[in-house]
Amino acid sequence: IAAGDRARLxxxxxxxxxxxTGDVIEALTADERVALVTLLGDEFDFLALTEVDDSVRIxxxxxxxxxxxxxxxxxxxxxxxxxxxxxxxxxxxDEILSxxxxxxxxxxxxxLDFPEDSAGxxxxxxxxAIPPFWTVGQTIxxxxxxxxLPDDFYxxxxxxxxxxLLGTIPLDRILRAQRATRVQDIMNTQVRQxxxxxxxxxxxxxxxxxxxxxxxxxxxxxxxxxxxxxxxxVDVITEEANEDIHRLGGVGDEDISKTVxxxxxxxxxxxxxxxxxxxxxxxxxxxxxxxxEQMVALAVLMPIVASMGGVAGTQTMTVTVRAISxxxxxxxxxxxxxxRELLVGLTNGAIFAVLLGLITAFRFSNPALGVVIGAAMVxxxxxxxxCGILIPMGLDxxxxxxxxxxxxxxxxxxxxxxxxxxxxxxxWWFGLF
Amino acid sequence: IAAGDRARLxxxxxxxxxxxTGDVIEALTADERVALVTLLGDEFDFLALTEVDDSVRIxxxxxxxxxxxxxxxxxxxxxxxxxxxxxxxxxxxDEILSxxxxxxxxxxxxxLDFPEDSAGxxxxxxxxAIPPFWTVGQTIxxxxxxxxLPDDFYxxxxxxxxxxLLGTIPLDRILRAQRATRVQDIMNTQVRQxxxxxxxxxxxxxxxxxxxxxxxxxxxxxxxxxxxxxxxxVDVITEEANEDIHRLGGVGDEDISKTVxxxxxxxxxxxxxxxxxxxxxxxxxxxxxxxxEQMVALAVLMPIVASMGGVAGTQTMTVTVRAISxxxxxxxxxxxxxxRELLVGLTNGAIFAVLLGLITAFRFSNPALGVVIGAAMVxxxxxxxxCGILIPMGLDxxxxxxxxxxxxxxxxxxxxxxxxxxxxxxxWWFGLF
Numbered sequence: 001i002a003a004g005d006r007a008r009l010x011x012x013x014x015x016x017x018x019x020x021t022g023d024v025i026e027a028l029t030a031d032e033r034v035a036l037v038t039l040l041g042d043e044f045d046f047l048a049l050t051e052v053d054d055s056v057r058i059x060x061x062x063x064x065x066x067x068x069x070x071x072x073x074x075x076x077x078x079x080x081x082x083x084x085x086x087x088x089x090x091x092x093x094d095e096i097l098s099x100x101x102x103x104x105x106x107x108x109x110x111x112l113d114f115p116e117d118s119a120g121x122x123x124x125x126x127x128x129a130i131p132p133f134w135t136v137g138q139t140i141x142x143x144x145x146x147x148x149l150p151d152d153f154y155x156x157x158x159x160x161x162x163x164x165l166l167g168t169i170p171l172d173r174i175l176r177a178q179r180a181t182r183v184q185d186i187m188n189t190q191v192r193q194x195x196x197x198x199x200x201x202x203x204x205x206x207x208x209x210x211x212x213x214x215x216x217x218x219x220x221x222x223x224x225x226x227x228x229x230x231x232x233x234v235d236v237i238t239e240e241a242n243e244d245i246h247r248l249g250g251v252g253d254e255d256i257s258k259t260v261x262x263x264x265x266x267x268x269x270x271x272x273x274x275x276x277x278x279x280x281x282x283x284x285x286x287x288x289x290x291x292x293e294q295m296v297a298l299a300v301l302m303p304i305v306a307s308m309g310g311v312a313g314t315q316t317m318t319v320t321v322r323a324i325s326x327x328x329x330x331x332x333x334x335x336x337x338x339x340r341e342l343l344v345g346l347t348n349g350a351i352f353a354v355l356l357g358l359i360t361a362f363r364f365s366n367p368a369l370g371v372v373i374g375a376a377m378v379x380x381x382x383x384x385x386x387c388g389i390l391i392p393m394g395l396d397x398x399x400x401x402x403x404x405x406x407x408x409x410x411x412x413x414x415x416x417x418x419x420x421x422x423x424x425x426x427x428w429w430f431g432l433f
Numbered sequence: 434i435a436a437g438d439r440a441r442l443x444x445x446x447x448x449x450x451x452x453x454t455g456d457v458i459e460a461l462t463a464d465e466r467v468a469l470v471t472l473l474g475d476e477f478d479f480l481a482l483t484e485v486d487d488s489v490r491i492x493x494x495x496x497x498x499x500x501x502x503x504x505x506x507x508x509x510x511x512x513x514x515x516x517x518x519x520x521x522x523x524x525x526x527d528e529i530l531s532x533x534x535x536x537x538x539x540x541x542x543x544x545l546d547f548p549e550d551s552a553g554x555x556x557x558x559x560x561x562a563i564p565p566f567w568t569v570g571q572t573i574x575x576x577x578x579x580x581x582l583p584d585d586f587y588x589x590x591x592x593x594x595x596x597x598l599l600g601t602i603p604l605d606r607i608l609r610a611q612r613a614t615r616v617q618d619i620m621n622t623q624v625r626q627x628x629x630x631x632x633x634x635x636x637x638x639x640x641x642x643x644x645x646x647x648x649x650x651x652x653x654x655x656x657x658x659x660x661x662x663x664x665x666x667v668d669v670i671t672e673e674a675n676e677d678i679h680r681l682g683g684v685g686d687e688d689i690s691k692t693v694x695x696x697x698x699x700x701x702x703x704x705x706x707x708x709x710x711x712x713x714x715x716x717x718x719x720x721x722x723x724x725x726e727q728m729v730a731l732a733v734l735m736p737i738v739a740s741m742g743g744v745a746g747t748q749t750m751t752v753t754v755r756a757i758s759x760x761x762x763x764x765x766x767x768x769x770x771x772x773r774e775l776l777v778g779l780t781n782g783a784i785f786a787v788l789l790g791l792i793t794a795f796r797f798s799n800p801a802l803g804v805v806i807g808a809a810m811v812x813x814x815x816x817x818x819x820c821g822i823l824i825p826m827g828l829d830x831x832x833x834x835x836x837x838x839x840x841x842x843x844x845x846x847x848x849x850x851x852x853x854x855x856x857x858x859x860x861w862w863f864g865l866f
Binding site for chain 2: 017019027140143144149152153154170171172174175176177178207208209210211212213230231233234235237238241242244245246248249250251254256259260263264267268270271272274275278279281282285286289292293296297299300301302303304306307308311312314315317318319321322323326328329332333337340343344347348351352355356359411415419
């Protein structure tokens with residue numbers, strides 16, 4: 001690149017798959033990226049931009065002339081073009097769109113008008129629609145002679161004049177049928193279709209549940225407007241899993257290309273919330289400062305009770321949050337699961353109460369202290385099990401994503417209950433109030 | 434079911450998709466499940482068993498006569514049959530296989546001989562292979578006249594007489610080509626193929642990266658033995674994401690159908706480990722009991738420092754673990770990311786040190802205590818950032834899944850360092866040793 005040797009660069013980049021080109025782009029500095037794209041010119045496949053981290057793509061797009069972007073994006077499938085354009089600001093987007101051919105512009109505009117993360121944004125607007133009275137032979141001839149077909153397709157859509165979907169035909173069925181067969185006699189009439197405004201996560205669930213490769217997308221008046229293909233859905237599934245994991249870990253939208261200021265900002269929110277809740281737990285301990293003064297062993301032991309509750313609560317919460325996001329937890333099994341978690345809390349509480357009780361009794365040569373910490377442990381583990389399932393379920397009812405907020409609530413509650421139960425029981429048993 | 438009214442049951446169940454039948458099975462009790470399958474007899478679609486939780490399936494399979502299972506499984510695609518059979522014990526499996534038709538038996542045996550969670554286990558052994566010298570017309574005629582084709586297929590495989598893969602042809606390309614074209618002239622020759630012994634997670638990554646719908650699976654001598662289709666891969670991706678999330682949350686292989694004893698067992702391991710590490714942290718506090726006795730405020734405040742470190746460490750660890758499992762973290766960016774995390778730790782440490790320091794100084798009317806807790810906070814946040822990235826990377830190097838073990842190590846270290854830094858600094862500043 002540095003040498004500006006265009007011919008050699010093209011030769012080296014041409015055989016790469018777009019995801020490999022994406023890797024190359026990510027490995028470069030910001031300036032080199034712009035140089036690479038400019039140098040390759042028409043030879044640069046904008047598809048590679050769908051394979052890089054969001055922040056890299058946005059930065060690169062802002063440095064490129066809008067005219068180049070318009071030309072590059074016009075060559076892409078509509079779903080990939082939307083993916084690249086949707087993160088730009090309104091002004092840039094409009095300018096790029098205005099420089100594109102009319103047909104592409106209209107179909108992209110329509111996709112971009114659907115809400116973010118909806119099926120309409122992810123769909124491909126190129127698809128093959130045929131009337132029901134065609135024969136298999138006519139269909140094959142149409143496919144053979146028409147040059148303006150989508151790049152890849154796996155099924156055909158049978159529609160009426162009003163663009164309402166009548167049925168679908170997988171390609172293998174066309175290939176197996178005799179030429180004289182009418183398509184309406186071999187089409188699937190039990191068709192699954194998705195509203196364009198449906199959230200992409202819900203759309204992904206339909207693909208997973210019904211093992212689909214391609215699903216029709218319809219607008220509010222049930223007219224066929226596009227198709228969703230499974231390769232886009234695979235990305236959605238991975239993205240959503242990433243999101244769940246990041247949210248459970250208390251980090252927002254973050255990818256590894258983000259720089260320090262961005263990361264600091266994305267993580268500060270939860271640290272601030274945690275500062276608040278930790279201070280709350282500390283206030284609870286503060287209520288017992290006279291008790292602790294009389295028996296320092298309590299200060300030494302209290303974090304164990306809190307920490308065991310935290311782990312148990314996190315375990316229950318993790319399973320619950322995932323079950324909610326996979327739509328596995330519903331009214332039918334909620335009661336059973338709540339009592340299961342309470343019972344698990346009681347059982348593990350009892351097991352570890354005995355263990356910790358014994359350790360403590362020996363360590364401080366104080367059997368009574370062992371009994372007290374054991375009892376506090378049982379209480380905290382049951383609370384942990386209860387909170388671990390009830391908090392995510394409650395947040396879900398309030399339409400708050402349980403992955404985002406559950407962790408803090410659960411940890412705070414198990415800390416507060418752990419400290420409070422242990423210090424109260426000890427103060428009462430040893431008469432330290 | 435209770436009434437044993439077979440005709441009505443068949444009528445009600447027949448229109449259901451297999452995943453809906455699966456839901457029905459899950460909602461029933463164990464006895465009702467057996468009754469349902471027995472009553473439906475030949476009308477029961479064993480495919481529904483691929484849609485229920487593992488524990489439900491295994492229990493149900495053990496209650497059904499092996500002869501019925503053999504008959505039901507013989508009708509399935511090979512990948513679904515393997516999925517159902519692989520969790521049974523060797524004896525039952527052999528008995529079922531021995532009661533199946535020879536052709537199915539051999540292909541299932543071959544799949545089952547591949548290691549668990551490998552591409553060979555997930556592949557479909559039915560596929561369409563054609564010689565390179567056939568024309569498109571010959572191929573279409575072959576597809577039209579042959580009744581024994583797989584249920585769904587998306588591409589054809591072009592092979593030589595030794596079953597080596599020469600190329601692939603997506604069905605749409607067959608449909609677009611003229612009848613006289615030779616398949617060797619339109620096939621993809623840059624073919625991605627997967628070794629049957631490859632882990633399913635690696636296979637999934639190839640699908641994601643290269644947006645494939647179907648990929649050829651070859652044995653060790655490069656002979657084509659099956660194909661992997663994306664609908665199986667979607668399940669693998671979801672499964673692996675579940676596994677990552679559960680492991681990060683400290684729960685093993687768990688699904689919501691598990692009963693109390695199973696759950697207690699699967700969670701006890703990490704609770705036990707945590708008991709050990711929490712005791713370690715408590716021993717560290719124990720070193721300072723004389724210091725705490727002189728200044729109880731330290732006991733009240735120390736959990737805040739530890740908890741902030743825990744949150745910061747978990748944040749870094751979450752991002753790192755996910756980046757490792759997505760193969761996004763490699764030698765090229767490791768150094769940059771480590772220094773990024775240390776800097777983020779320093780920055781957030783400084784911000785929250787000031788905040789917590791001010792709160793503390795006012796709460797205890799003791800500015801010096803504010804300075805001490807602030808300093809301890811900065812130290813712990815930097816340690817948290819460092820551990821959060823280095824521990825998962827280290828575990829990955831040692832070939833230990835970082836999702837499983839990172840959390841405990843990170844939490845222990847941030848607890849220990851949090852308590853130690855705060856108590857040491859305070860003891861030294863206030864001369865309490």
